[in-house]
Amino acid sequence: MLISITEKCRMGCSHCMDDAKADCDKFMSEEIFRKAIDFNLKYDPTITITGGEPTEHPKFWEFMDIIAEKIAKKGSIALIVTTNGMNLTNGDIPKMRALREKAGNKSLVSYQVTHVPEYYPIHVDLTLDVFKEPDVVIADKIEYLQCIGRAKNHPEWKFYQPTAPKCFNFRSLIKGGCNITDSVHSLRSMGKFCTPQISYDGHIKVGETTLCPNVAFITDSESLILRKIRSFTCSSCSHITDRMPDYYKQAIGEK
Ligand code: SF4
Numbered sequence: 001m002l003i004s005i006t007e008k009c010r011m012g013c014s015h016c017m018d019d020a021k022a023d024c025d026k027f028m029s030e031e032i033f034r035k036a037i038d039f040n041l042k043y044d045p046t047i048t049i050t051g052g053e054p055t056e057h058p059k060f061w062e063f064m065d066i067i068a069e070k071i072a073k074k075g076s077i078a079l080i081v082t083t084n085g086m087n088l089t090n091g092d093i094p095k096m097r098a099l100r101e102k103a104g105n106k107s108l109v110s111y112q113v114t115h116v117p118e119y120y121p122i123h124v125d126l127t128l129d130v131f132k133e134p135d136v137v138i139a140d141k142i143e144y145l146q147c148i149g150r151a152k153n154h155p156e157w158k159f160y161q162p163t164a165p166k167c168f169n170f171r172s173l174i175k176g177g178c179n180i181t182d183s184v185h186s187l188r189s190m191g192k193f194c195t196p197q198i199s200y201d202g203h204i205k206v207g208e209t210t211l212c213p214n215v216a217f218i219t220d221s222e223s224l225i226l227r228k229i230r231s232f233t234c235s236s237c238s239h240i241t242d243r244m245p246d247y248y249k250q251a252i253g254e255k
Pocket residue numbers: 009010011012013015016017018019020051052053084
């Protein structure tokens with residue numbers, strides 16, 4: 001499950017599937033953040049904090065402290081922060097170490113720094129000590145471009161031919177009768193952590209990009225969320241869904 005705490009990002013990549021912009025003012029409030037963490041942990045012990053660029057949120061490190069309190073109480077939580085790294089400095093090392101210490105041995109903290117110079121217009125100095133911390137994982141290649149947002153106009157996306165939109169696995173599991181916990185567990189066992197997503201304002205989206213439509217809200221009951229997802233349809237990825245075989249379309253209720 002993803003928690004998108006802001007849709008702002010100053011990096012300005014042409015392949016951005018969120019169409020994230022520097023002049024965006026969409027930031028998750030602390031009230032929604034606390035509710036989002038509780039919602040996440042009700043169904044999934046893995047918390048993925050993302051954006052936009054999550055470190056653009058003015059309360060990013062305060063939010064990390066809130067998660068640290070939860071980890072200290074609950075334990076056995078995996079916290080993953082996805083970032084482009086441009087706001088991380090050596091001055092953040094003590095905060096990273098304090099968070100890791102609070103998390104203890106039973107939990108995992110990881111900063112996934114994606115930086116691919118040919119795709120990212122502002123270059124990050126990956127030789128800084130902060131990027132050598134044991135919690136930091138550097139991703140230096142892009143596996144595929146999801147053809148939504150600015151990536152739809154990127155010259156390379158046509159080389160990537162997804163068989164289904166990013167929401168497919170989660171929606172087909174829910175549509176097939178699974179509840180949220182079982183669906184998230186199945187996705188996790190396949191190494192897929194990016195759906196569903198909680199947006200900055202507390203809405204639930206079934207796909208990975210912030211451009212996906214809102215489907216439900218984190219304070220809805222589980223039965224209402226499941227009903228809303230099962231009746232949800234979306235034509236935004238018709239360039240992918242139109243090519244899907246009929247049984248794929250039926251699996252997510254698009255036929
Ligand atoms: S791809 Fe990531 S780093 Fe680039 S603009 Fe979008 S959110 Fe920012």
